[in-house]
Structure formats: C-alpha cells, structure tokens
Amino acid sequence: MARQNLARRAALVDAAIEVLAQEGARGLTFRAVDAQAGVPTGTASNYFANRDDLLTQAGGRIYERLxxxxxxxxxxxxxxxxxxxxxxxxxxxxxxxxxxxxxxxxxxxxxxxxxxxxxxxxxxxxxxxxxxxxxxxxxxxxxxxxxxxxxxxxxxxxxxxxxxxxxxxxxxxxxxxxxxxxxxxxxxxx
The missing domain is CATH 1.10.357.10 (Tetracycline Repressor, domain 2)
Structure with a gap:
C-alpha cells in the first residue's frame, strides 16, 4: 500500500474516533467518517471491509494515541x-x-x-x-x-x-x- 494510502487510512480512523465521540456508535457510518475526514463520499468504504472492521481499527488507534x-x-x-x-x-x-x-x-x-x-x-x-x-x-x-x-x-x-x-x-x-x-x-x- 502506498504511503499516501496509509496516511489516508489513519486519517479515516482518526475521523471515526471523532464521529464515535460526537455521535456515538450508532452514528458511525462510512458517510459520517467521510464527512468528518473531509474526503469524497465512498472513500471509507474503500479502506474498510465493513463497519466492524472500522470499529475495531478505531479501538486500536485510540490505544496508539494514548x-x-x-x-x-x-x-x-x-x-x-x-x-x-x-x-x-x-x-x-x-x-x-x-x-x-x-x-x-x-x-x-x-x-x-x-x-x-x-x-x-x-x-x-x-x-x-x-x-x-x-x-x-x-x-x-x-x-x-x-x-x-x-x-x-x-x-x-x-x-x-x-x-x-x-x-x-x-x-x-x-x-x-x-x-x-x-x-x-x-x-x-x-
């Protein structure tokens, strides 16, 4: 995966963390993550297999940042x-x-x-x-x-x-x- 793709994935996971904090787990959608990250609609769905994958990666990223x-x-x-x-x-x-x-x-x-x-x-x-x-x-x-x-x-x-x-x-x-x-x-x- 190209360096830019890793950076974008990290930005999407960080956006997912913000969405979780602001909207709760029920508000965590690919569209909400795309909007929070300021990327075109559909971007998050290209990086994560499903919502569970996004939830899991968000959890891991929180620990990295803490x-x-x-x-x-x-x-x-x-x-x-x-x-x-x-x-x-x-x-x-x-x-x-x-x-x-x-x-x-x-x-x-x-x-x-x-x-x-x-x-x-x-x-x-x-x-x-x-x-x-x-x-x-x-x-x-x-x-x-x-x-x-x-x-x-x-x-x-x-x-x-x-x-x-x-x-x-x-x-x-x-x-x-x-x-x-x-x-x-x-x-x-x-």
Missing part, C-alpha cells in the same frame, strides 16, 4: 521510587488521557457497543487486558511502591474519575480532581 510519550517514560524510569513519584505519574496519566477527550469518549462508546458485538468484545477484551497486564508488569519492574493489586485499584478508580471529568466536567473542579488522585494514591500505595 500511549505515554518519551518524557513520561523517562519520568517512570528516573528519580526516587516512592509514593510521590507514583502520584506524579498518576496525575500525568489522568491529564494525558483527559487531553484526548474524543479518544476516551470513543473508547467508552466502543465498550458499550462491545456488549452487543461479540467480535468487538473479544478484540477489546484482549487489548484492554494486555494493557492492564503491561501496566502491572511495568509498575512491578519499575521498583515503585505497591503491588499488582495497587495498580489494579488505581486503574479502576482513576478510570471512573476520568469518565466523570470528561462526561460531567462540572461535578469536580480541577483542584478536587488532583486532590482525589492524591487521596487514591495515598490510600492504595503503602
């Missing part, structure tokens, strides 16, 4: 191995994920759609489980305080905090959000 950058990875590897470092990392995580609002909302839409689509459920289950396992392994290998259960508890608590922040942004102030992250880390990490 990966921590090099600076965050250095932060994980450098400095003290204490609870304060975990807090810094967790605040950065909440802020980084919240900054990609459409991606996280699209992922929530995909999760809901997965309750009705076994193939999508299988793909998301595999991807999310691999992400959870990688986070636990990375934490344990880093020498930071806390065990696997600590990582899982922070994962679950912070995910819902991010949902609140992105779906009902007036429930908690930014100050409260950062305080809640600190409280979660203080209670979960010895």
């Amino acid at each position: 990966r921590p950058d090099a600076a965050t990875m250095r932060l994980l590897q450098e400095g003290a191995r204490d609870r304060e470092r975990v807090l810094t990392l967790m605040r950065a995580l909440v802020d980084r994920i919240s900054a990609f609002r459409s991606g996280y909302l699209a992922l929530l839409e995909l999760r809901l759609e997965a309750t009705r689509r076994p193939e999508l459920r299988a793909v998301l289950t595999e991807r999310i489980r691999a992400d959870v396992d990688a986070n636990v392994a990375g934490h344990l290998e880093s020498g930071l305080p806390g065990d696997a259960t600590s990582v899982l508890l922070l994962y679950l608590a912070l995910n819902w905090l991010i949902v609140e922040r992105l779906t009902l942004p007036d429930v908690f102030t930014e100050e409260e959000i950062h305080g809640l992250v600190a409280a979660a880390v203080e209670r979960v990490i010895p």
Whole structure:
C-alpha cells in the first residue's frame, strides 16, 4: 500500500474516533467518517471491509494515541521510587488521557457497543487486558511502591474519575480532581 494510502487510512480512523465521540456508535457510518475526514463520499468504504472492521481499527488507534510519550517514560524510569513519584505519574496519566477527550469518549462508546458485538468484545477484551497486564508488569519492574493489586485499584478508580471529568466536567473542579488522585494514591500505595 502506498504511503499516501496509509496516511489516508489513519486519517479515516482518526475521523471515526471523532464521529464515535460526537455521535456515538450508532452514528458511525462510512458517510459520517467521510464527512468528518473531509474526503469524497465512498472513500471509507474503500479502506474498510465493513463497519466492524472500522470499529475495531478505531479501538486500536485510540490505544496508539494514548500511549505515554518519551518524557513520561523517562519520568517512570528516573528519580526516587516512592509514593510521590507514583502520584506524579498518576496525575500525568489522568491529564494525558483527559487531553484526548474524543479518544476516551470513543473508547467508552466502543465498550458499550462491545456488549452487543461479540467480535468487538473479544478484540477489546484482549487489548484492554494486555494493557492492564503491561501496566502491572511495568509498575512491578519499575521498583515503585505497591503491588499488582495497587495498580489494579488505581486503574479502576482513576478510570471512573476520568469518565466523570470528561462526561460531567462540572461535578469536580480541577483542584478536587488532583486532590482525589492524591487521596487514591495515598490510600492504595503503602
């Protein structure tokens, strides 16, 4: 596939993420993706076998875009191995994920759609489980305080905090959000 085609495919998948975030899974059509991407009608149908293919690729792309950058990875590897470092990392995580609002909302839409689509459920289950396992392994290998259960508890608590922040942004102030992250880390990490 030519380089331009790969770029167009990526642009279409990114457009699908935006459509999912704005219109929900029911609004995800090839025509809507074409309009969001600003390409001629019928373009998306040339790149994806069907809607399920588009949903699956959107899910994968969200995870690509949510990966921590090099600076965050250095932060994980450098400095003290204490609870304060975990807090810094967790605040950065909440802020980084919240900054990609459409991606996280699209992922929530995909999760809901997965309750009705076994193939999508299988793909998301595999991807999310691999992400959870990688986070636990990375934490344990880093020498930071806390065990696997600590990582899982922070994962679950912070995910819902991010949902609140992105779906009902007036429930908690930014100050409260950062305080809640600190409280979660203080209670979960010895």
